[in-house]
Amino acid sequence: MLILFIGDVVGAPGCECLRRILPAYKKMKNIDFCIVNGENSAPGNGILPQSADHLFASGADLITTGNHALRRHEIYPVLDGHLPIIRPLNFHREAPGRGWDIVEKRGMRLAVINLMGSLYMDYSENPFDAIEKALQEINKEGIRHILVDFHAEATAEKRAMGFWLDGKVSAVVGTHTHVQTADAQILPNKTAYITDAGMTGVIHSVLGVSIRNSTDRIRTGLPIRFEQCEGDCRLEGVLIETDNKTGKAVNIERVSLT
Ligand SMILES: [Fe+2]
Ligand SMILES: [Fe+2]
Incomplete structure (x- = not known):
């Protein structure tokens, strides 16, 4: 099975970049799930219903999220509906949506779990404990292909999670820091791993945000509004x-396409 995982798509430029590159790349590589x-x-x-629609129309089979999943209320009914969009599993039980889902195509099944880190992030249930129950349920279904999007800040927590899940899942892919790391590897028990898949968005930016806005906010600590970032874009992820x-x-x- 060939799975393409694409790192955080940031704003309208990221969405446009995905639409420009993904359909042809999927076809060329004969990708099973994206x-x-x-x-x-x-x-x-x-994430809004319109941006989710755009990602699906560009070739996403399933959308994962992270700490910003619930920022826009318009997405809540979508998260509670049937579309394959998931939010971190270890959010509070009263949060809308679900933390894992199964995608099915041509007789193949892939389970995807979204999980959020606990270090330097907003409160969530301990991710190491939270994933156990989901894995039991997925194993009961007899599904062998499992991908985990571990949305976390700390490199050490991400690597620890990779080894914790080594041999239990097919892949552990880190997201959230938006900078692709150079450690794509197969762990000893045959789980694919990368600390961060990277970002799909404007290249000359601070994590997809305008350099001027971001620098001013970091420099002054003032609540500066972010304007749309512009410039050439890159799609990043892992195959x-x-x-x-x-x-x-x-x-x-690693995948990095302009
Ligand atoms: Fe992000
Ligand atoms: Fe994030």
């Missing part, structure tokens, strides 16, 4: 190959 992190796909912040029978990872490579 998972896209869309927590920053709406103009401003968060993961798994063994069709066992779900074990065979290969992972």
Whole structure:
């Protein structure tokens, strides 16, 4: 099975970049499933029904999110509906939506879990404990291909999660820091891993945000409004190959396309 995971798509420029590159790339590589992190796909912040529609129309089979999942109220009914959009599993139980889902195509099934880190992030249930129950339920379904989007800040927590899940899932892909890391690797028990898949958005930016706005906010601490960032964009992510029978990872490579 060939799975393409795409890092946080940021704003309208990120959405346009995805639309420009993804359909042809999917076809060329013969990709089975495409998972896209869309927590920053709406103009401003968060995810809206329109930006989610755009990601699906561009080729996403399932959308993951993160700490910005619930920023826009308009998305709540969508999260509670049938579309394959998930939010972190370890959000409070009263949060709308669900933390994992299954996508199915041509007789193949892939379970995707969205999980949020606990270090330097807003409160959530401990991710190491939270994932156990989801894995039990997925295993009961007999699904062998499982991908985890671990949306977290701390590199150490992400690597620890990779080793915690090594051999239990097909892939652990980090998101949230928007900077692609150079450690794509197969862990000893055949789980594909990367600390951060990167971002899809404006190249000369601070995590997809305008350099001037971001620098001013960091420099002054004042609540400066972010205007739309402009410039050339790049699509980043990872391409993961798994063994069709066992779900074990065979290969992972970084993707960076302009
Ligand atoms: Fe993000
Ligand atoms: Fe995030």
